[in-house]
Amino acid sequence: QNAWKLADHPKLPKGKTVAMVVLDGWGEAKPDQYNCIHVAHTPTMDSFKTTAPEKWRLIKAHGTAVGLPSEDDMGNSEVGHNALGAGRIFAQGAKLVDLALASGKIYDGEGFKYIKECFDNGTLHLIGLLSDGGVHSRLDQLQLLLKGAVDNGAKRIRVHILTDGRDVLDGSSIGFVETLEKDLSNLREKGYDAHIASGGGRMYVTMDRYENDWDVVKRGWDAQVLGEAPYKFRNAVEAVKKLREEPKANDQYLPPFVIVDESGNPVGPIKDGDAVVTFNFRADRMVMLAKALEYEDFDKFDRVRVPKVHYAGMLQYDGELKLPGHYLVSPPEIDRTSGEYLVHNGVRTFACSETVKFGHVTFFWNGNRSGYFNQEMEEYVEIPSDVGITFNVQPKMKAKEIAEKARDAILSGKFDQVRVNLPNGDMVGHTGDIEATIVACKVTDDAVKMIIDAIEQVGGIFVITADHGNAEDMVKRDKSGKPLLDKNGNLQILTSHTLQPVPIAIGGPGLAPGARFRNDVPTGGLANVAATVMNLHGFEAPTDYEPTLIEVVDN
């Protein structure tokens, strides 16, 4: 018996084309003027809720429902797409690192032992996102790691910070740098040589993703490894405060800077014999630097000098590429994803997004695995994203192009599942530009319309959902929901994701007449979607998958 063989669904037929549409950053929240989805003209998305309420519901997209440590953790695309694709809830990087730090096991692991070999003669460099956002990294984990490093013999430490303002409020970077500075100065009082060595905004320095723009990684390399940057400061708090004063400057886009000593020399370039840890647990925005640090043959930019270091990631960022080779905590082992099952059961799949979200609907969807399961059954199409702009100036992004590709794939008859991610709500939402985000939501709705029109033509089925909230709430609020003002009386703009649930709608002419959402899975979340989609392809889901959201009643 083939372990991959799925049982036939007792009531639902095979062979229907299923469009699986993920709206990135599209949650459900109370209607008000800061809910861009509400303000935008979105007749298609609205119609699902109003015309077929038994085929529309909300599902959880944050906290423990997606494997995050607590209910205070907002959802994000990594854990969201993992849950959507894998059909089960896995303890995610944030949680696994918490556990390894709490038990101290992190210090007994192979990865830590490897970097520790450099502690006697070299410097320990820690590179990562400095905030408590909990999406890519967490400040409290960095603090524990610093303590653990000195307890285990590190004497000279340099931290290379990336300021956030995307998973947390813009401007909060100053407080995080102050906190870190205080910790480092406490270490200095105890005789350790510990300093911040360089920095820059996450969207401009180091944390690009999916090879959208290698210049971002190069700017980081120059500052972190070579000790070269356009701005030099004696002190990181001063650096962040000063650079934020530039017109249009914000935490996400701070230019790169290095910290220099009294003679003007950088305090912490990375040298032969040093140890390096990238302390982000999330892969997508660290794997490019991992490549630059680890690959011997590397031609994405001129590294000038390649230091011989012992490098470890907080996690291994790509299990297929084994990158990096050394890591402090083992990543979640997300196996037997719905994509792999469906391919084994004859479901031909098309997946598409633009660069900035391409890996979400392929790599994350497939359990952090790059490439195809079976190239003959699958086609993944990446539409190049605009490079070097913030998406509020181009809120339409490539939504139309993605929808056209999906439409063509649906009409071609070559695929059983056509899966896309529409990035606009999220990518424009992260800029904090409310007007632009309203445009982003409208464009997304237009794209959904194009896709369901194609499904209509081929007699198929659509599933429209989202990976987490973002565009539905653009302001920070107090407990009662009232928008909060900062000390100057300005609205506090929320650039981050939210804790909101997301909608899921099913429909299309191919949907069996009695198919509708069940009422007995009230706490359903993103992980329940995989079984649902398997059903719509005519299969029962594996028994250990989270239960399907649908039932078929006899009419």
Ligand code: 3PG
């Ligand atoms: C980012 O990496 O852009 C944000 O930190 C999280 O956004 P995403 O989870 O939607 O990718």
Ligand code: CO
């Ligand atoms: Co996002």
